[in-house]
Amino acid sequence: MLPGLMQNRPLAIIDILRFAAVAHNTQEIVSRNVDEPLWRSTYGETMKRVCQAAHGLNEYGLKAGDRISTLAWNTHRHFELFYAGPGLGLVVHTANPRLPDEHLVYTINHAGSRILLMDRNMVPIYERIRDRLETIEDVILLTDSARTNEGYKGFEDVIAGKPAQYDWPGFPEDAGAFLCYTSGTTGDPKGVLYSHRSVVLHALAAGLSGALGFSAFDVVMPGQSLYHATAWGLPFAGPINGVKFVFPCDRFDGASLQELISSEGVTFTGGVPTVWTMYLQYLRETGESPGPLERIIIGGSAVPRDMAVAFAKLGVNVQQIWGMTETSPLGVVSTPTPALAAEGEDFMNEEIWTRQGRMLFGIEMKIVDEEGVEQAHDGEQDGSLLVRGPWVLSRYYKAETEATDTDGWFDTGDVSTIDRFGFMRITDRKKDVIKSGGEWISSIDLENIAAGCPGVRVAAVAGIYHPKWEERPIMLIETHDGTELSAGDIEAFLKSRIASWWMPDRIIFEPVPLTATGKIDKKVIRDRYRDVLSG
């Protein structure tokens, strides 16, 4: 080959904000914060604060490649750390405060973070786990000095008086930038280490019309947490397209979201279905209108068709997305095409509402049968969904082997079809994970714990549709012959061993159905109890 003669400048996350600060200098960033008045700033001012934060962080003796953990909500300071950290060559581990303490501690220790930056209302969590954190040397509260808890240092004190310029260091574009943990189907959480390259490429592709379709006239309120796969990349796709940002902190209830939507002119938001179910209910109860809101992207679980229809009636487009922490996370987004439009509006809506979405440039997909044979794109044949591309992981953090096959394909664990329109539909999901309000409950963990209860022979857990939480676990118990157990006995046993919200909504005593190969047949359980939590 003949090498090209273009500039091989590394892709760098900080360049996204540097661009926005020059080309969209006065575009606004608005943020709620814990116990603080509404924050109102611009890209120009934010760039200066990010430079100050870099100077401030430098005083902690951090070096490139070091990890820092955040335990924070959707706020402007968290957003600033998304640039200051990677700008310095640090890796930002976005710790998930919804994890059980044990998993939270595991992720921070596994990341080996030296600094923990957290919102003020995370202090109780921190004080509960601090003795188990093995590598944290310093803690910074994401507050101003007036509101910093006794004995803690506030972020505004760290950056105060620092220069508003920074001479950002250069490093290769495959340098790590974000460490996001996924609670897998079993065992410890696994870390996915995004690089500058993967984040920038994902951000470019995410802004296109076939994905999020951002323009500088969009006002984007991330309704998905910044600690969930970097809020699906919005903090990077947004500034590239010059959007106004509105950060809701931790207030995802209908009234709080509606207040920001109407006062700040939010046109675009997103999140898990639970949040938007609550919002719809709020609109119904108050009779208010979604006003400026044009689009909601929903992922994390399949979008209930009724929700899409209800929003459509209010003039809001609901677009499903599918992705995983391992895919940065955008895999597919449900956006229209002329080929669908040619089939008529009803057909197009059905496709858009019932498929996870259509393919994006940058994520190769194939579905294969058990022998690895590729299946046709006919919308009928399903198979294991494999993905490949520059924002798909290659290996989990500290793992000793690749997470992909030798051709680079990553097995998503989902089973899906792909149709002739390029739309992918999940037909059977990772059977052992339950998505409750956007958080994952591992059914295998629950089964293993319940199996430890004296008298239990087999415990089987399945996720069942729930009108508010999307899914909740139910548990089937087969007892050893002659053993008498009640649901109360099982609950009492589980209570001290699991997070309270992992408790099954139903505990049912009956023989556990098995597949031909002797595995628990979750599909049969789900079919049998499909409606048990809907009433």
Place this chain on the structure above:
Amino acid sequence: MLPGLMQNRPLAIIDILRFAAVAHNTQEIVSRNVDEPLWRSTYGETMKRVCQAAHGLNEYGLKAGDRISTLAWNTHRHFELFYAGPGLGLVVHTANPRLPDEHLVYTINHAGSRILLMDRNMVPIYERIRDRLETIEDVILLTDSARTNEGYKGFEDVIAGKPAQYDWPGFPEDAGAFLCYTSGTTGDPKGVLYSHRSVVLHALAAGLSGALGFSAFDVVMPGQSLYHATAWGLPFAGPINGVKFVFPCDRFDGASLQELISSEGVTFTGGVPTVWTMYLQYLRETGESPGPLERIIIGGSAVPRDMAVAFAKLGVNVQQIWGMTETSPLGVVSTPTPALAAEGEDFMNEEIWTRQGRMLFGIEMKIVDEEGVEQAHDGEQDGSLLVRGPWVLSRYYKAETEATDTDGWFDTGDVSTIDRFGFMRITDRKKDVIKSGGEWISSIDLENIAAGCPGVRVAAVAGIYHPKWEERPIMLIETHDGTELSAGDIEAFLKSRIASWWMPDRIIFEPVPLTATGKIDKKVIRDRYRDVLSG
């Protein structure tokens, strides 16, 4: 630094078409061709033909890194070569048939191309220059077998019967893919060698709403030549976004464009101002409407304000772009922002119509004075425009030194301002280049040739506004004392030495104005004769 753990799959041009063939399989590609009926195909079918072309080209014993030259119009076959060539690791040199023979021969020899692929009506050019081509081993006509000239092989014969799949080879993403020559201000044309990486990144950024803003509902007709910086990247930005393509071959007259616009539903086109001046005139004369057309991007020369206003009245948005072969070529695109909208519609239109455009993510820009000091973004101070980024060249092909300074900045040769809205305006251009109908005439070449005429002491050439061609050259001649020369004498001398369309529109005998440092003062000439060709 800590290396990230995402897939470092190289960016590859062929992946763009592979994506479109899966995700937009039935989207159309329509093409005029020399002496052939209208071609109508799809991305799915085109991918198969590209695979067949790869098999066909393999029979010529080409190896990765080899160059092939095209001498071709905007047709589907040319488009197919844009994928088949780079897919094989070949470098496609898009030769410019409008160059004087001497320059055309120079570029093909300098590229060292082994194969020449050309449209049927290029045969006269080829037969004129064939004896001077030093490296061409084979010639393929971009025709079907029925219409191939006697003694030539046709493209359809090369690909006929070949397998419709191809196992594309892998190579580093900085491998060369396209070699585009720019006729600089002086001396020989210079080659810019685009890489797979630069082309793919440019295509991703070009599709965003701040640039071309493509969606799958767009019908894109490239009105700029495929041999001009790959038609500004449309052949790559288009398929990423699933657009329908309409290729007009070499028929850029108003009636021919209008026929395709209305019959194929073209929403988006682009080109140099000359083409769109002719199109506007056609609409005026016929009273026809631009119908489905929504946007025209215009570059190569500044857009006359009157043209933008005239199109706006017809419901068509005119957007200026600025770029160079050296910048792949998109540098800025004139798209609206909320900050401009807040100033009112008149203000916004004025900004959009009179600036070259606003900054894009991926192209860093700065303006510096003669000491290299960066100038403020106030829309007033001007300076040399320097650019940097992953789709800016680092070095000309076969040059021995970098084309950039040590920090990677490339001096565009243009002088510009940047304003607080991030919009760039060229205030003074490369003084020695004349843009006539989208083609460049080197005034220095013309001056040097004229200076060879017996009796001429100094010849000065400047570009003057021309209502049809944007600019045409005029020439000032100072004779040696006592010499008598007429305009006819000069014309007779030039005639055999230059392409006919380089002939100055006026030859004027008078003292040549000089600057303080003794250089020809083109600005004085342009001011003095500003209106001489407008009448």
